[in-house]
Amino acid sequence: MNIEEEYIRLIFGLKLKQIRTEKHLSLFGLSKLTNISKSYLNEIEKGKKYPKTDKIALLSQVLDVPYDNLVSLKLDKNLAPLGEILQSKILKEIPLDLFGIQEADLIDIISNAPAKVNAFISTLIEIAQNYNLSRESFFLAALRSYQEAHNNYFEEIEQSVEKFVKAYQINQKEKIKSSDLEEILVEEFNYNIIENGLANYNNLNEIRCVYIPKTKTLLLSKSIDESQKTFIYAKEIAYNYLKLKERLYTFSWIKFETFDQVLNNFLASYFAGALIIPKNAIEKQLKKFFKLEKWNSELFNDMIYKFTDSPETYYQRLTNILPKTFHFKNLFFLRFTNKNNLNRYKLSKELHITQQQPPTANETHEHYCRRWISIDLLNKVQKNEVTTGVQISEYPDNELKYLVISSATPDPFKENHNRSVSIGLLISPLLISKLNFLNDEQIITKKVGVTCERCPITSCEVRVCEAIELQKKAENEAIAKTVQQIIKDFS
Structure with missing residues (x-):
């Protein structure tokens, strides 16, 4: 109709x-x-x-x-x-x-x-x-709702990856190389790939590639590393193999014109992640890791490096596998960025499965809790290294506890910036039964808030500002209580 x-x-x-x-x-x-x-x-x-x-x-x-x-x-x-x-x-x-x-x-x-x-x-x-909600923000919010409604697991794409791997004889027992995927793009999909194709465009420093559909030309930035190139090629294969017509022509994206572009960008990224990090391999890896009695950051980093040099690609894949295979559906994914030496942090990406676990993106320019490991690690980033840590975050307001695993690196897309990616798992009887290292005494437990402006923790050594929103709420409640007493006294 x-x-x-x-x-x-x-x-x-x-x-x-x-x-x-x-x-x-x-x-x-x-x-x-x-x-x-x-x-x-x-x-x-x-x-x-x-x-x-x-x-x-x-x-x-x-x-x-x-x-x-x-x-x-x-x-x-x-x-x-x-x-x-x-x-x-x-x-x-x-x-x-x-x-x-x-x-x-x-x-x-x-x-x-x-x-x-x-x-x-x-x-x-x-x-x-x-709240200055842009068209892109609206579309991305709709996409997150779509992901959350499906527990961020899409069987059809997983099956498409399996068919692609079989059809093109991809060896997933070893880390996939960009050269393997480049050959498929050139031979099967008639791509013309130009290395350093963006070198003459100084204002495109944060753009990793541009695709020209008319000539099937892919222009690459000179600054991309092997993992980024592999992911870009995997996404391009996804657009072609899945026959996704409405698409974006830059990575990272500049703006979305339609919701189909947003959705297809996600589907292509999902395909790329599933191709680079095979479902069976990461499941086997995680089952072995969960049996450890002690948390091991170095081993966790090795798990990432087995497939990719990009922690974000690995963490995003965790958001597919953990809800589906291990039934850890009360989880969140966060990506924070900040500029070197600035005490300001931006929540640039988030995903919540089954419920809105804290924190969620805050549009009122409040200060996120500095007790989060996501933010703490940003101040410990080492050049050319992945800094990984873990903590148990306890929220006094709702008495919920989350195991939060986080990895931080220099931001691959912005000079003099760092980024951290984190995954938080609600500590429940199910999680306790499957993760042996939860009993590791070396894992620090911290009481955390969401923002300083709304935090009930009184003795906080890293508080940026007073809990003004909490104070306003308390004042309003006191006024309401006084009014009720007046009504009672004069009734």
């Missing part, structure tokens, strides 16, 4: 219902005045039917509304935001079926309670404006 046709029918139905209501007419009453059946009028108002010209003329006459006003797509100020949303590209671009939502369902919801839906949409628009 065409969304433009639905839009026209819905707008007409909304206007008819609004005018009828303002005239204090029931559907039964309008039916009596027009000799149009009540059921047909109901379908018109719900956006399911669009009346013929003679019936529109009759409705115009009975309701004393100019014909042109009735058929116009312009809405009054009370319903205008609804029209903006219905006409927006976002509604057209986001594949609602991914979330099990049909366009018809939305139409029914809007038709049944236009004023309430309008108020809700207006609220969302206001929130988006206040």
Whole structure:
């Protein structure tokens, strides 16, 4: 069903219902005045039917509304935001079926309670404006919801990787080399790959590659290392092998035009991660590691290096495997970045499986807790090394504990910056039963907050600012309590 046709029918139905209501007419009453059946009028108002010209003329006459006003797509100020949303590209671009939502369902919801839906949409628009929510941010939030709904595991892509490996005789028992994938891109998909192809473009220092679809040319930055090149090639193979048409042409991305680009970028990245780090191999590796009595950072780094020099690629793969194979579904993934010698940290990527474990991206420019190992390791980064650590983070507010594993390196995409990637696992009976090293006394337990502004920990040696938001909350609660006492005293 065409969304433009639905839009026209819905707008007409909304206007008819609004005018009828303002005239204090029931559907039964309008039916009596027009000799149009009540059921047909109901379908018109719900956006399911669009009346013929003679019936529109009759409705115009009975309701004393100019014909042109009735058929116009312009809405009054009370319903205008609804029209903006219905006409927006976002509604057209986001594949609602991914979330099990049909366009018809939305139409029914809007038709049944236009004023309430309008108020809700207006609220969302206001929130988006206040928090400077960009188009890209909206799309990425929708993608995260899609990942979380599937526990970030996609069997079809895993199977596609297995078929690709068999068809092209890829040896996954050894670390995959970029040269192996380059040969496939050139021979099978007719790529023209130019090393140092971006050398003459000084303002593209943070771009690792640019793809030109017309000539199937891939321009590479001179600064990429072997692991980055392997990942780039694996993603390009994914775009071709999975036949993903809507795609991005740069890595890292500059901006997204459509949700399909966001989704396909994720699918290609998932394929690349699964190709570089085979499912069976990492499962076997993790099972062996979980049996250790003591935590071993060096061994964990060796596990990463077996497949890739990129900790982020390995951690991202963990978010696929841990929920599926080991049933650790209460987990989060975080990526932090910061500039050298600056006490400011940005949460640049996050994923939460099954629930919103703290922390989540904070858009109010508050200060993330400096007790997190994710941030602590950023201040211990060594050049050309992976610095890995572990801690148990305890949140006093909800009494939850997480085992947090984190690795930090110089940022491969920004000079004089560092980045850390972390995975947090909720400490539960299931986790305790499968991870022997959880009893390791060398693993430090720290009470942590989310941001300094909201942290209840009073004796904190690394606090950046006072818990002002917590203080405001306490003051408001005290005022409310006093008011309640006044009401009680004078009742």
